[in-house]
Amino acid sequence: MNYCGDCGSLLNENYNGNAKKVCTKCNWKWYDPPVPVVIVFVSTQNNEMLYVRQKWFPENKWATVSGFIDKHESAEEAAVREVREETGLETRVIENWGTIISKNRPNDLYIMVHCEVNGGKLQAGDDADEVDVAPIDTQRLIEGSIAEHMLLKFLNN
Structure with missing residues (x-):
């Protein structure tokens, strides 16, 4: 997943906490489900x-x-x-x-x-x-x- 599920903006990699990627615009998080x-x-x-x-x-x-x-x-x-x-x-x-x-x-x-x-x-x-x-x-x-x-x-x- 490269783009936000809410606003469509680019996601950034984020390995702090459980979220794997975070939206650069609205802070929506993608958790990389198993x-x-x-x-x-x-x-x-x-x-x-x-x-x-x-x-x-x-x-x-x-x-x-x-x-x-x-x-x-x-x-x-x-x-x-x-x-x-x-x-x-x-x-x-x-x-x-x-x-x-x-x-x-x-x-x-x-x-x-x-x-x-x-x-x-x-x-x-x-x-x-x-x-x-x-x-x-x-x-x-x-x-x-x-x-x-x-x-x-x-x-x-």
Whole structure:
């Protein structure tokens, strides 16, 4: 954003306080909102879970599905869409588990959604190099990751 949302004047960078830019004429502030991202813990009726992996992950480490929420899309709709795009599986939403901020990506607001597989064919899609449905194993996930946090939440429910 380069111009004021109220009067159209040029915005100046301002890193004092929370505002990122301030209008040079009327003092309107723009706060650089976080980007909403859905992160999805996918379970099966057989008490297994869905794992996804990208080539750049540490060896033998996996994660869960995640992706940006499109305009006019709810977090739950994005969760179902992202799982389908990345893995070929169809899911139904079980529960929205709230939000969390990653230490590694503080500009992203992660909305955690639990889904359950109810169809489809497992195959790596556009943002996954490998996919797997397997027994729950905390050792497969990156330590300290949001995926690990979600798995522990699932196990404690």
